[in-house]
Amino acid sequence: MLVVMKAQATPEQIQAVCEHIEQLGFRPHPLPGAQRTAIGITGNQGEVDRGNLESLPGVAEVIRVSKAYKLASRDVKEEDTVVRFAGTDATIGGRELAIVAGPCSIENRTQAFAIAEALAKAGAQFFRGGAYKPRTSPYAFQGLGLEALKIMAEIRDRFGMRIITEALDVESLERTAEWADVIQIGARNMQNFSLLRMAGRLRMPVLIKRGMSATLEEFLMAAEYVMSEGNYQVILCERGVRTFSDHARNTLDLSIVPALKRVSHLPILVDPSHGTGRRDSVLPMARAAVACGADGVMVEVHDHPEIALSDGPQSIYPAQFASMMNDLEQIAPVVGRRLPRGIDVAAAAQ
Ligand code: PEP
Numbered sequence: 001m002l003v004v005m006k007a008q009a010t011p012e013q014i015q016a017v018c019e020h021i022e023q024l025g026f027r028p029h030p031l032p033g034a035q036r037t038a039i040g041i042t043g044n045q046g047e048v049d050r051g052n053l054e055s056l057p058g059v060a061e062v063i064r065v066s067k068a069y070k071l072a073s074r075d076v077k078e079e080d081t082v083v084r085f086a087g088t089d090a091t092i093g094g095r096e097l098a099i100v101a102g103p104c105s106i107e108n109r110t111q112a113f114a115i116a117e118a119l120a121k122a123g124a125q126f127f128r129g130g131a132y133k134p135r136t137s138p139y140a141f142q143g144l145g146l147e148a149l150k151i152m153a154e155i156r157d158r159f160g161m162r163i164i165t166e167a168l169d170v171e172s173l174e175r176t177a178e179w180a181d182v183i184q185i186g187a188r189n190m191q192n193f194s195l196l197r198m199a200g201r202l203r204m205p206v207l208i209k210r211g212m213s214a215t216l217e218e219f220l221m222a223a224e225y226v227m228s229e230g231n232y233q234v235i236l237c238e239r240g241v242r243t244f245s246d247h248a249r250n251t252l253d254l255s256i257v258p259a260l261k262r263v264s265h266l267p268i269l270v271d272p273s274h275g276t277g278r279r280d281s282v283l284p285m286a287r288a289a290v291a292c293g294a295d296g297v298m299v300e301v302h303d304h305p306e307i308a309l310s311d312g313p314q315s316i317y318p319a320q321f322a323s324m325m326n327d328l329e330q331i332a333p334v335v336g337r338r339l340p341r342g343i344d345v346a347a348a349a350q
């Protein structure tokens with residue numbers, strides 16, 4: 001159910017409707033929009049008695065939301081969600097493209113700083129790096145854990161880039177929440193419902209990567225788990241799905257971008273690195289991602305991919321990253337977007 005407030009409804013009236021919903025034993029989710037506030041209702045098994053709600057002051061109408069995902073749906077919030085970061089002008093969603101780049105894993109301080117410097121110079125606003133790695137083999141490099149988080153915090157201080165890193169489980173979720181700016185839930189954990197709920201209790205952005213065989217609805221239901229706990233700062237990320245194609249590691253499903261945009265207000269990034277697994281495919285698919293309406297891209301970059309401890313074959317060189325930025329800058333205006341070049345910390349602070 002969704003309570004649509006009148007455009008001129010006062011904050012007190014919105015509050016009174018939320019309290020009324022709580023008294024009924026349900027959870028209210030006020031979602032302010034440009035024109036009016038809508039209040040999603042969750043926790044109800046069946047119909048909520050709309051009669052009472054409709055008569056409360058400031059209420060325009062009460063609507064039944066028929067889709068399985070509610071808070072993630074455009075029925076509940078028409079305008080695109082824009083995730084903002086205090087102290088910078090960087091955003092995810094909205095007109096400006098978000099560019100997330102960095103190595104698959106943080107391997108050591110020297111490696112991480114060398115890559116970060118090149119990315120910052122080329123204008124990346126978000127730095128990614130794995131601290132806790134989901135590896136297929138238990139014998140493969142598992143990540144530096146806390147040490148990697150501390151290195152990335154230093155990178156944020158030095159270059160201003162905001163930090164995105166994956167939480168694998170409850171323990172690493174607590175750690176990453178303390179050190180990073182965005183928590184990534186990886187493809188393998190997209191349906192780890194207890195982890196999603198815990199991420200929903202945080203009040204910081206959560207980036208969810210699409211499961212390897214997840215449908216659009218399953219993907220949005222993962223977002224719904226986070227949002228149902230009151231955390232509305234959710235970012236989606238397409239990273240390829242498993243198909244019969246064997247020319248690439250995964251099949252990057254760009255068609256999900258317009259499909260998601262149609263039904264959801266959440267920002268969607270595209271990761272052509274995991275989506276293809278091949279360095280030579282990353283730039284073409286990054287260009288295609290922006291052309292088809294993605295809110296940005298996430299790419300893996302390494303200065304010495306031949307000795308990378310994970311995902312070397314799909315990591316692009318810093319020079320290729322710079323060239324990708326030039327390409328995206330040209331494509332962006334064609335689709336009504338803009339590519340910001342780097343963090344303007346001073347301007348954002350004013
Ligand atoms: C990653 O981004 O480092 C990662 C492991 O991605 P995915 O969960 O999409 O495989």
Ligand code: MN
Nearest residue numbers: 104300310311
């Ligand atoms: Mn990787």
